[in-house]
Amino acid sequence: MRKILLSILTIGFVAIVAIGATVAYFSATSTVLENTFASGNVTLGEVWNLPLTFGNLIPGIEQSRDAAIKYTGTTPADIYIGMANQSGYAWYDPSTNISKMEFAIWSAEDGIWLVNWSPVKNILADWIKVASNVNPNTWRHYTVKVRVYPDVGEEAEGQTNVSKLIIHAVQAGAPVQLTGAPWQQ
């Protein structure tokens, strides 16, 4: 009698666990990242036409420059950019939240404006994703436009700003939240 009871309990336990696991199996919404192993590396290689140089800026009149980044890692990656003020005249004042310049970024490979005239604050205060799932040994080409706001005060006349551009490549799909100001780097 005890043997029968033990067998019934075993059947019950196994059945419940197996059914639970099966339900979990079919309801799982696992991502590629959860089930795909990644080995290799993520590295940024050459850049072209960087650093950017904009001279003789006049309020209201745009200027554009081309630049390119080569991704040389061996596993696909997402690329982000941010800027941080190095020295000179500040185009964005965090204390007043006023931007004195706007910018736009065109991606040649995607054929779209990644940023279409946005206050310069947005590249100084946060990261901008400029490429997704970039394959190894790929050039990414961009056109960067800048335009000083027409109402910028005369105190900007003759001023120069020097900034650093931070380019960040992360393994494609990695659970990385790139928020916050790149100037902290």
Next chain:
Amino acid sequence: MLKKKLKKVVSIFQWLLTVVLVSVVLLLIFTTFNPIKSFQVLRVMSGSMEPAIKVGSVAFVQKVKPKALKKGEIITYASAEDPNMSVTHRLVAIEEKEGKTVFITKGDVNNTEDITEVSSSQIKGRVIFSLPFLGYLSVWVRKPLGFGLLVILPAFLIIISEILNIKKAIEKEVEKKYAKPEKQQKSESIGSLLIFFLLGISLFQIKPTNAYFSDVIVIEGNTFSMADVWPPPTPTPASVVINEVYYDVKDDDTRGTENKNEWIELYNNSNNPVNLKDWSLVEGAGTVKNINPNVSIPAKGFIVLSHDHSTWSLYWSLPSGVSSINLTGSGEWLNNGGDKLILKNDKEEEVDLVAWGSYVPGWNLNANDGKSIARKIKGVDTDSPDDWGVLDNPNPGTNPHPSEEYKEEVESVSAEEELALEEPTQESSEVVPEDEVVTEEVNEPTTGQSEEEQEEDKGQPDANQDAKQEEEQTVDNEDSSENSDRQNQPPAGEPPSQPQPEEQDQNQTFLPEEGSEINE
């Protein structure tokens, strides 16, 4: 003798294998199902922690308080982007920022530290050890074949076996006989199956952690320099202007009601159609009326806007070719006592402004009870109240008929424009005196000076402005081309240029230059 020794070795090997397997299963079961979550098992999906933790390993993470962590330890923390995902990297620094402890992490093979800092609340624990390859098995169990072989099949066999046991036990109960050796054999068989089943379940429960790869480069010295001397600002004329506003609907119901039948006339002063989609009109109190339809105002043409299409079908007639836009609103909008109206383009830039009733200082126009305010000369915009007058008989969709009060002023303005033309037409200079032409234009704008001649007159300022804009653009282009010439020296044999945006400088190409400096 040799056979006996061989049997003994095989037996020891079997025992060792069983002990290892059972230990792993027990470890997995303990860490996977332990209620206090003091340990966690995670499969490592990427290899930035190699060789310390190989990709495909299973990492055993001990839950610890963030304060107990030390620099150099491998830690696991919840992703700020997705709390269900975790990251396993090495702790390289612990810093205090704004009264809070933040943890700086880095993958061992990554060139740089992780760009995001980790807060105390994200910490899950430290990695105490890892077992290689089990992660691959964990992913395999999550696939149909693995799940079938390590979970479903053992469960099925166990249940069948136990059902047979029950059947036999019942038979023996009836016969009052129990066979002990058979019982032992059965339980061993179920034990092996149970080990496989629990192994499968434990592996299935293991969650992923990401030892992601990353890299950062910093390009220093990007310069943005303003010109030393700015050119004097040159006002750019708005191509589309507010040309007439009927804000006080006549009280006798012949022209509709204030709620629905106020209207605004726009005029396109340029030589090209202008799409008005997403343009807007903003009234003094801040009420915004968006122009939603994808409609264009023709070159040198009109378009009229109102709250309700009944304005045009019942109360006013529009010349052929003039479109109307329904602003889809209700209730009184424009204030009869005094108000202002701002026209904004799709970039929300202010394009034109008109005000009345002294709502804005200097704008003292009053067109009450069925009158309208209108530009004295269509499209002429000097951003001054002097451009405007009051129409006793509003006239949507056409050149306004100036009222008597400012007829003389219009005459003088138009005469000056005529004189400014260097090469007047033979017809106008010989057949009709200038003053007469102007008078005709004012009194009978649709039958006097031909519409084409009027367009020619109004087109002159545009041409001048175009020249100015071209001059400005030339300055910009010269600067850009100078820069481009300096920067664009692609090495031979590089791939052809990439697609360019529409406004791209044509002399720039997307050709990478070798040897560009990278500051890391």
